[in-house]
Amino acid sequence: MDLISLIKENAKKNRQRIVLPEGEETRTLEAANILAKEGLADVILLGNPDIIATKASELNLEHLSKTSIVNPLDHPKKEAYAQLLYELRKNKGLTIEKATTLAEDPLYLATLMIKSGDADGEVAGAQNATGNVLRPAFQVVKTKKGINVVxxxxxxxxxxxxxxxxxxxxxxxxxxxxxxxxxxxxxxxxxxxxxxxxxxxxxxxxxxxxxxxxxxxxxxxxxxxxxxxxxxxxxxxxxxxxxxxxxxxxxxxxxxxxxxxxxxxxxxxxxxxxxxxxxxxxxxxxxxxxxxxxxxGPILQGMAAPINDLSRGCSVDDIVNLVAITANQSIALKNS
Known part of the structure; x- marks a missing residue:
């Protein structure tokens, strides 16, 4: 069995909650459908549920019903996440009003879910530049204890x-x-x-x-x-x-x-x-x-929880594989 197959098998045996903040993006949705079908992760999609439902119907993505969908603009934990971000960044001058706005940003929301224990890892970058993916990761999730460099x-x-x-x-x-x-x-x-x-x-x-x-x-x-x-x-x-x-x-x-x-x-x-x-x-x-x-790869190392960045030219298979890798990182962190 090749390495990717072994990585996927381990992900199946120890399913992790992986959040995909670019939940309205077509390749991400197709990857989420495969991940749900194969049981590689408990996928959390961030995006407008109506847009996701429409695209799922157009693309015949019948397994998306097995994923969780969170609307960044309207969900039960929005206020709690905004308060968490405010507490983390108030010494840097962040106001509660700005924290509330940022908590609606899918890239910030994904990291806040991880920080709160509502997700185990994140994969993004199909639509966003590396800096945009990593900035909230550094601010919210931060690096592992004893590690200062990613x-x-x-x-x-x-x-x-x-x-x-x-x-x-x-x-x-x-x-x-x-x-x-x-x-x-x-x-x-x-x-x-x-x-x-x-x-x-x-x-x-x-x-x-x-x-x-x-x-x-x-x-x-x-x-x-x-x-x-x-x-x-x-x-x-x-x-x-x-x-x-x-x-x-x-x-x-x-x-x-x-x-x-x-x-x-x-x-x-x-x-x-x-x-x-x-x-x-x-x-x-x-x-x-x-x-x-x-x-x-690249596989990001040194974060307190696994957050990985895709190339904007990534394929559906790239997303699937990186989610499986992210799940394995989460499993290893928990075991350690």
Whole structure:
């Protein structure tokens, strides 16, 4: 069974409440219909019930009756959600009047539902830019305890199973933080290890990547990676991690043992933590195109509850898969 199928099976066994704030958008509705039909999640659609009903009829989406539909402009908890947002943001100058208006915004409403315990996760971005999706997430749901930086990981499924864990690897950060400092880089490594376990189902072996291996080059950028490695070793001694490592030393056994003899990670890494967003984004796209790898993501890491952002060019299948992934993140959070 392939990885996506395994992710879906786990989602079915442990159904989570996933809110889709773009509930009037056609691809989102088609995805919700599939999710309801296959029992992958308890879907909550945000939108005008009449518009949703009309589109469901036009598109023959017969399984949407199994979803919950919440009208952002008129629902029983509107006042409570507005009060919650006011309490969270009043020190930033937010008034109760503005909080009431924002609580009618589906992207804010989705995060308020999660904060209140009425939903377990969110998937959005088919209609909205990343900044619009993440802004209410940062303001309302915020980051996990002990984590101050959000990052984006890709699960890379390679045709050559000699690399990673039978061809499965996690690359981060490829999507969010342009120039992480050492502390942030350490947090990205920890979050990526959790993604490797929760979503990819692999035992993480983390390589902190650089253009240097074990002091072969001296530079401030190398020192940043070394410090990040030391932070992880101190705060999470349970994790299998090494650095700084060049990419070949991280994934090729002979090179790893030559450059970092005795390392448990060198030559066998399956979680690749890049020193900055530029290198991570370039790397995953090169591997995707040149090696024909499947790239699943970006999967947002570090939030107190799973919130994931779609590309506005996403397909219906992309939405379905990301909801299943979000459900798996929620399951892992609850289990931890």
């Amino acid at each position: 990052s984006g990981a890709f699960i890379m499924i390679l045709k050559d199973e000699n690399y990673g864990d039978k061809g499965i690897m996690v690359f981060a950060d490829c999507a969010v933080t342009p120039e992480p400092n050492s502390e942030q880089l350490a947090e990205i490594a920890i979050s990526s290890a959790e993604t490797a376990k929760a979503i990819a189902g692999i035992d993480p072996k983390i390589a902190m990547l650089s253009f240097s291996t074990k002091g072969s080059a001296q530079h401030d950028d190398v020192s940043k990676v070394v410090k990040a490695f030391e932070i992880v070793k101190e705060t999470r001694p349970d994790l299998d991690i090494d650095g700084e490592l060049q990419a070949d030393a991280a994934i090729v056994d002979a090179v790893g043992q030559a450059k970092a003899p005795g390392s448990n990670v060198a030559g066998h890494a399956n979680v690749m933590v890049f020193p900055n967003l530029e290198s991570g984004n370039i790397a995953y796209k090169l591997v995707q195109r040149l090696a024909g790898a499947e790239a699943i």
